Amino acid sequence: MARNLKHLSPLIFTIQVLVTISIIMSIGECRVYHPNDDTLVESSCKQTPDPNLCLQIFNSYPRSRTADLRGLGLILVDAIKTRSIPTLNKINQLHQGASGKLRGALASCSESYKGILNGDISVAIAGIESWNFKFAEQAVTDAALEVKYCQEEFNGIPSPIANENNFVRGAANIAQVIVRLMY
Template identity: 60%
Template sequence: MAKNLNHPSLIFTILVLITMPICQCRVFHPNDETLIQSTCNQTLYPNLCVQILNSYPSSRNADLRGLALNMVDFMKSRSIVAVNKIHRLQQGATGRFKGALDSCIGNYNDGILKGDVPEAISGIQTNNPKFAENAVADAANEAYFCEQGFNGNSPLNNENKAVRDGANMARVIVRMLH
């Protein structure tokens, strides 16, 4: 037995293992990508859904509830972008355009950011998916109503679409929690 411990190949193997750099890589868990992919495949925009969820590091180890929370967070962040753009557009706005912007700020601030997002998060965290589903469905409606206020000439088209798409994907994910 002692003879085997001095064997050149064993000594080489031990030296290689000792001197190998330690990788700071994340260990891949097959269920990470499988859950994200299978969840997103049930939405209208599977590729966009995967892209969004993969942009959240917490999605990698999340369960379905965590994925739903991340999609709600995406909806929230896109709503904040919309609010900031509305504020910029409101400077110097007049007439019907000003009225549409004022309506949109209500849709986003009071409707989505102060109402729907907290309700969706609460519903997901307290295992009340129906409550959360209603909240994200309402957020999609708020973005739709904002868009309609411009009669086809919305300067917020991209922002409204991002919020609607995020809300609709969140709704599908939240339904899976039932």
């Protein structure tokens, strides 16, 4: 019996080495961003539809300095959420005193932002954290579309939430690109 175990030792060692290499390679799929290495944020932002907004978002999150690509994706999702909450509150306040077409547009936007906050955000986070990047990309794409549809509801009347919509949609469009870079 001991003789059989002696022959298995090299095989077990080889399996352990292969498993360790596999783990290290999967961890290495996302480039690590070092504190003095601005190239990950800069090169990623250059590939987005709005590099200035991208840099503005990452500059407002100190943890972006040490984040890998997945971390940058999570920061963008957090930025979408952080801006969507007060936007939904503003929509609901404006809706109370609105009438006619404005009231209808605000009601539609309220539903859009509820969808973003109650669905798209958690799906995007879960997708990024579970390495299911296509799932995450679809969630941020949905968020961008929700905001687009919201803004379109103001057709012919001034939108009181145009700035908020532009930011959230811009952040979601940037997140699409960043998530796509992950796979």
